[in-house]
Amino acid sequence: MWTDNLRIMYQYGLTRHGRRFRSREELGRWQERRLLHHLEKVRKGSPFYKELWGxxxxxxxxxxxxxxxxxxxxxxxxxxTAGIRKEDAFALALEAERTREFTPQIGGMTIGLSSGTSGNRGLFLISPAERMAWAGAILAKVLPGSLFARHSIAFFLRANSNLYGTVGSRRLRFEFYDLLDSMEQHLSCLNEQKPSLLVAPPSMLRLLAEQQRQGRLRIHPERILSVAEVLDPLDKRYVEEAFGQPVHQVYQCTEGLLAATCSHGTLHLNEDIVYIQKEYVDHSLRKFVPIITDFSRYAQPIVRYRLNDLLTEREQACSCGSPFTAIEMIEGRCDDVYYFPAVSGSQWIPVFPDFISRAIIAASGEVEAYHAVLHAADRLEISLQVKADERAGAQTAIAGALEVLCARVGCRMPRLEFTSYQPQVSGGRKLRRVESRAGR
Structure with a gap:
């Protein structure tokens, strides 16, 4: 009889030490066997997929x-496949949000609520066995040392879950930090806990880094992990300088544990858990939308699920030697691609979020934080936090960089509005450094 701890340890060992693929071809053959077995099971257990696939x-x-x-x-x-009604699951998850008591279950199934970057609420459903397997896999991918060493984990997120609490044990001290709590409360608890692993969205990591620089926060984590939001290069550099540690990433959403950084700091798709097809938006730039088939989840099967995220595949293989696809960056939502009218003709020219980010960051070393919002095709607002007395120079440099970018791609330059930056705390909407609120 499997105990919870045995399931976690088994998955941990399998993820970190058990599966070794010598090539993409070997990985593909293994995935195909797992997929076919899993999909036959899903067809029998899910009325929706049975009808959809015929x-x-x-x-x-x-x-x-x-x-x-x-x-x-x-x-x-x-x-x-668990016979759970959406109405019941939503009611339970919303009550957990209201009370901040995140232990909702129906028939042993963990229920969670996800807002996503779009604000559209979604439900996730995890069985006990899947919860233990997830815990083993995530620990194998993110712990700075062995599972059997002592670790203290500080985990910041909008909502807790039985899913996350699963990782706690006698050797693993797991503390959930509610993003709605005050910074003073966070600082007091963190200074007492002294976590070896700090896990938080980039917007919160940025705020904690500021407190660390001021000396109000005094922790020295062995590993820092960015989750839940797109990690902007500017925030990454700021956090790394404050803590003297590289920032690692986990790419997870309602639909699965999709990617994690290796020991070399490269983000790799978790192709031992999910199969990801690539719908290329721009093949020459290696930009694609992921279509997910998760062969590790049965309670809520995820098969050929198209995300609204935009990823850039890394051009060179990672020196770590993993056959798993290496990702250069997660750019955010497809909806946040900017579209500007062409200089000539009636076409609309796409400008990807990383182009905007790089133009702003590279234009001036005085920029400490920014938020670019496209309100209309001819109106771009850029909120800036810059070093003292350097605002005018930074604004001029950014305007020049964006003019060069627009000329290069052949689109019309929008009217720029520069405003003061207001820090965005991750208590509600997810932080998006580059955001589009314009229709076409």
């Missing part, structure tokens, strides 16, 4: 219809 053989799974968040939520009752 009589097509599972060997044709790459051509099965795609789903997205709206379709998953619309058919939640028929999609999950």
């Amino acid at each position: 009589s097509r053989p599972v060997t044709d799974w790459r051509d099965f219809p795609m789903i997205d968040k709206s379709l998953m939520m619309a058919h939640f009752d028929q999609l999950n």
Whole structure:
């Protein structure tokens, strides 16, 4: 009989030491076997997928219809294999949000609520076995040392969950920090805990880094992990300088544990857990939208699920030797790609978020923080936090850099509005350094 601890230890060992793929081809053959077995099981257990796929053989799974968040939520009752109603799951998850008591379960299933970057609420459903497997996998990918050493984890997020609390044990001290609590409370608890692993969204890491520089926060974590939001290069550098540690990343959403950084700091897709097809937005720039099939989850099957995220594949393989796809950066939502009218003709020219970020960051070393919001095709607001008495020079340099960018891609330059930067704390909406609120 498997105990919870045994399941965690087994998955930890399998993830960190058990699976070694010598090539992409070997990995692909292993994935295909897992996928076919998993999809046959899903077809039998999920009325939604059974109807969606019809009589097509599972060997044709790459051509099965795609789903997205709206379709998953619309058919939640028929999609999950645990017989749980969306109405009941939402009621339980919303009550947990109201009371800040994050232990909701239905029939042993962990229920969670996700807002996502779009603000559209989604539900996730995890079985006890899946919860233990997740805990083992995440510990293998993020712990700075052995599972059997002592670790103290400080975890900042909008909402706690049984899923996250699973990692706690006698050797693993796990403390959840509610993003809605005050900074004074956070500082007091962190200075007492002295975590070896600090996990938080970039916006909170940035605030903690400021407190560390001021001497009000006095911790020395062995590893810092960025989660839940896009990690901007400017924030990454600021946090690393404050703590003297590289910032690692985990890319996780309602739909699965999708990627984590290796010991070399490179973000790799977790292709031992999920299969990710690439819908290229711009093949020459290696930018794609991920379509996920998670072969580790059965309670809420995720099959051919199209995310609204934009990823850039790394051009060179990582020197760590992993066959898992290396990612250069997560750019954010597809909705945050800027579209400007072409200089000539009636076309709309896409300008990707990282182009805007790089133009702002590279233009001036005086920029400490920024938020770029496209309100309309001809109106771009850039909120800046700059070093004292350097605002005018920074604004001029950024305007020049954006003019060069627009000329290079052949689009019209929008009217720029520079405003003062207001820190965004991750208590509600997720931080997006580059954001589009314009329609086309």
